[in-house]
Amino acid sequence: MTDSFTAESIFALSSGGGKAGIAVFRLSGPATARAVTSLTGIAVPEPRHAVRVKITDPALGEEIDDGLLLWFAGPASFTGEDVAEIHLHGSPAVIAAMTKILSAQNDFRSAEPGEFTRRAFDNGKLDLTQSEGLADLIDSETDAQRRQARRQMSGELAELYEGWRDRLVHAAALFEAEIDFSDEDLPPGLRAQVDEEIAAIVSEIETHLDDNRRGQAIRDGVQVAIIGPPNAGKSSLLNWLARRDVAIVSETAGTTRDIIEAHLDLGGFPVTLADTAGIRESGDAVEAEGVRRAEDRAELADFKVVVFDGASWPEVDESTVRLIDPAQDIILVNKSDLGWKLEDGLSHLPCPAIQVSVHTGENLATILDFIEARIRDAYTPASAPSLTRQRHRDALAGCLVSLRRFQEASASELAAEDLRLAVRALGRITGRVDVEDILDVIFKEFCIGK
Secondary structure, three states, X not given: OOOOOOXXXXXXXXXXXXXXXXEEEEEEOOOHHHHHHHHHOOOOOOOOOOEEEEEEEOOOOEEEEEEXXXXXXXXXOOOOOOEEEEEEEEOHHHHHHHHHHHHOOOOEEEOOOOHHHHHHHHOOOOOHXXXXXXXXHHHOOOHHHHHHHHHHHOOHHHHHHHHHHHHHHHHHHHHHHHHHOOOOOXXXXXXXXXXXXXXXXXXXXXXXXXXXXXXXXXXXXXXXXXXXXXXXXXXXXXXXXXXXXXXXXXXOOOOOOOOEEEEEEEXXXXXXXXXXXXOOOOOOHHHHHHHHHXXXXXXXXXXXXXXXXXXXXXXXXXXXXXXXXXXOOEEEEEOHHHOOOHHHOHHHOOOOOEEOOOOOOOOHHHHHHHHHHHHHHHHOOOOOOOOOOHHHHHHHHHHHHXXXXXXXXXXXXXXXXXXXXXXXXXXHHHOOOOOHHHHHHHHOOXXXXX
């Protein structure tokens, strides 16, 4: 991605590829007005008013389509530059012709992924958290993801972080004033005021970080691992929950040897269900690797659905029992149609279980509701904006390290430096300091034309 945006203008098909009723081309930069006149034969229209235009190839004088033109004069535009949107018919032929014409315009080139949003950031129209919120909104697949992305895009997260940063800047100014002007007639109790403010900010950031990774789970998807001994019905359960044949089901134990995933929308929350290899000791190298991966996935999951084989009830697999977190996991005993009694084996488990039958469907609808309720209770967004990315978490953790050093520092000069480092850590989240090393990573997440 180029470092200089002012010399070149950019264009992109913002409506995506393929055949469609409408195709939208977006243009931005200093040459946009000239390109509009060259293609349409008219001067730029009144901003934010749609005008019907005929698009002509300047080189051939051939009319390729007619459509609508919208003009957004900079700096009152998305990118802060002159921007035009041209709405045409969405046929592949029209799109190809328009792309060729725009590529031939002087000082124009095809935009790179995220370059429109990058220019909006460089021109002060968005901060980094709002840019990330826009990327998340474009990628959102569920209501929970959409709502969270909209909140972040609206600036709620930036307002929280910038509020902490402003308070730290003020505290740092008071602290350094006491150092530099100790012989002046300063108000009494400045250091106590600073210490009180820093303690309050530390407490607020700690609370923000202690969020069960709620925002990240909504953004990336809640990870649910289905684990249990071989032939317990884990793959059949996955297929039932996914409403399609995702995993191979066989009477032969050990069929599943790798992680098989299904992505669901449960109550507006994105969920990744992972079917895993049956937990058991195995002399087969491939199956043993599958068991290792199953145990790793169980460790990383937000919570687990643990399935026991009712055919062997009330005996339970101890290797599976060891993986249960009684505070959050859901325990199922499958094959209730075989006629055993659930209460006979409950003493072997660390928490209550539910009997089900994937074969007859007994209690499966209840289990789906139970999983949805568990996710809703754990990950429904709080009133405060959610922390959505590891980048934010790392910066906040770095800020806390500096603030705690400040609280323990014996030398005033070192304490003042710790406050400056804390301010910089917060500034990196919104882009208030030099963040060139992370900009390309952030904006390359976008699609072309945004």
